[in-house]
Amino acid sequence: MLNALEVVTIVVVGVMVGVEFSVVFVMNRILDALPGDSGQLGHAHGGRMLGAVMPFWYTGSFILSAIWAIAGWHHDGARLVVVAAGLLILSVVMSMLLLVPINNRNKTWTPETRPEDWKEQLRRWERYHYVRVAVIIAAFALLAAALT
Secondary structure (H helix, E strand, O other): OHHHHHHHHHHHHHHHHHHHHHHHHHHHHHHHHOOOOHHHHHHHHHHHHHHHHHHHHHHHHHHHHHHHHHHOOOOOOHHHHHHHHHHHHHHHHHHHHHHHHHHHHHOOOOOOOOOOOHHHHHHHHHHHHHHHHHHHHHHHHHHHHHOO
């Protein structure tokens, strides 16, 4: 049973890392290169779409890691799983305090209603997101290392 939990946790966290990595290094570049207001509209739509899924994904990743840490406490690698779970909870806290407030504004913007500093707000979100991606990549690496 512990093996199945380990695999499910690594897959869930790994796919989340892949999505978040592609957002910052692929999708944002594509959206920023679109002409006119298309990029801003794309950012708003992405904020609505991913903003609806990510709270469950981030929280679920933490919960799976915490369960793994408890269930596998006496196994090799347990400390790595505990640190990974700590990083995942840090990513949740970062999201709630830094990224979600910007995203909640961004997802309502249209070309007619966006504030003058909308580009700066998106750049700030992206800087925070770089840090969050680094945190979840570290958590993913620790979970993978815990298996060896």
